[in-house]
Amino acid sequence: MKPFFLLPLFFISTVTFSQKGLKAISLKETTRIETALAADNMEGRRAFTPGNEKAAAFIADEFQKIGLKKWNEQDSYLQTFQMLKKINANKKVKRYCFPT
Numbered sequence: 001m002k003p004f005f006l007l008p009l010f011f012i013s014t015v016t017f018s019q020k021g022l023k024a025i026s027l028k029e030t031t032r033i034e035t036a037l038a039a040d041n042m043e044g045r046r047a048f049t050p051g052n053e054k055a056a057a058f059i060a061d062e063f064q065k066i067g068l069k070k071w072n073e074q075d076s077y078l079q080t081f082q083m084l085k086k087i088n089a090n091k092k093v094k095r096y097c098f099p100t
Contacts, residue, residue, distance in 0.1 A: 033062065048085060 036042075036058055043051025060077040070077055 047083065 037045070037055055041051065042055050042058075043049045045052050045055040056078055063077045068077070071079075
C-alpha cells in the first residue's frame, strides 16, 4: 500500500517544482521563429552555406532576447569546432589517360 501512496506524490512534486519560473511561448512567437528559420534566405541551413551562419546568428540573437545565460562565461552563444566536408566515396571518379 505504501508504494502506491508515495508514487503519486513523487509525480506531483516533480511536476510542481520542475516548471517554476518558465513562461509559455505563444503560437504567434513560435510561428515567427519557425517562419524565419524556414525562410529561403536560410538556404535550408545546410552545413558549409551562408544560410547556416544566418540561422546560427538568428538563434543566438533569440537566446540573447530571452536572457539565456552563456555557457561557462563565454562572450558568445556560438561554439566553434572543426568539421570535415563529406565526400561520397561511392561516386565514380572519371580518370583520364593521356597518351605518352
